[in-house]
Amino acid sequence: MRIPQIRMSQTFAQLGIETEKPQQTIQQPKAEMAIQQQPTELKIERSPSILEIDQTRAWEEANLKGPATLARDWASASRQQGLEGIARRAEEGGQLAAIERGGNALADVAQTKSHPPPALFNITFIPSYGSVQFRFTPTKLDMNWTQGGVKIDAKSHQPLHEYKPGHVNIYLKQQESLTIEVMDQGLDVKV
Incomplete structure (x- = not known):
C-alpha cells in the first residue's frame, strides 16, 4: 500500500x-x-591762594618813601623845627631883655650857641623786626560731581x-x- x-x-x-x-x-x-x-x-x-606782603613801614624806615608821604613828613618836620626855632629865639630874647638883672646874658647866649649839646645817636636795624607784614589766604577748592550711569535697552x-x-x-x-x-x-x- x-x-x-x-x-x-x-x-x-x-x-x-x-x-x-x-x-x-x-x-x-x-x-x-x-x-x-x-x-x-x-x-x-579753585580760588588761588593769596600772599600779601606789606613793606610800607620797611621802606619808610629806610627813608624810601613815596612823594606824598615825603611831602607830609617834611611839612611836619619843618613845622616842628620852626616852632622850636621860635621858642629858642623867644628864650634868647628873654635872656637878652633881662640884662638889667646883671650877669653876662650875651656871653651866655653865645656860649650856648657855640657849644651845642652832643648829638644823640643810637643803633637802629633797618628794617626793624615786624616792619614787613604778611597775610596769607589759602586756596579754596570746591569739587562738585554728578554721577553718570549706563542705560541699556x-x-x-x-x-x-x-x-x-x-x-x-x-x-x-x-x-x-x-x-x-x-x-x-x-x-x-x-x-
Whole structure:
C-alpha cells in the first residue's frame, strides 16, 4: 500500500515600512541692544591762594618813601623845627631883655650857641623786626560731581521654529499563503 505524500509550501507575510523623516529648523535672530554711557561730570572751582606782603613801614624806615608821604613828613618836620626855632629865639630874647638883672646874658647866649649839646645817636636795624607784614589766604577748592550711569535697552526676539512631522506607512508587501498538495500519482480517488 502506498501512502500518499502531502506537500506543503508556504510563504510568509512581509510587511513594508516607508518612513519619511521629520524636519525641524530653528533660527534664533540676534537680540538688539543699545547701550548709552552717560559720563560722570566733575566740576572743580579753585580760588588761588593769596600772599600779601606789606613793606610800607620797611621802606619808610629806610627813608624810601613815596612823594606824598615825603611831602607830609617834611611839612611836619619843618613845622616842628620852626616852632622850636621860635621858642629858642623867644628864650634868647628873654635872656637878652633881662640884662638889667646883671650877669653876662650875651656871653651866655653865645656860649650856648657855640657849644651845642652832643648829638644823640643810637643803633637802629633797618628794617626793624615786624616792619614787613604778611597775610596769607589759602586756596579754596570746591569739587562738585554728578554721577553718570549706563542705560541699556535690550530687545530679544523669539526663535523661529518650523517643524514638519515625520510619517510612517506600514503596508502588507507580500500576502501570506499556504499551499497543500497531495503527491501520489497512483492513487485515483473518487469520491
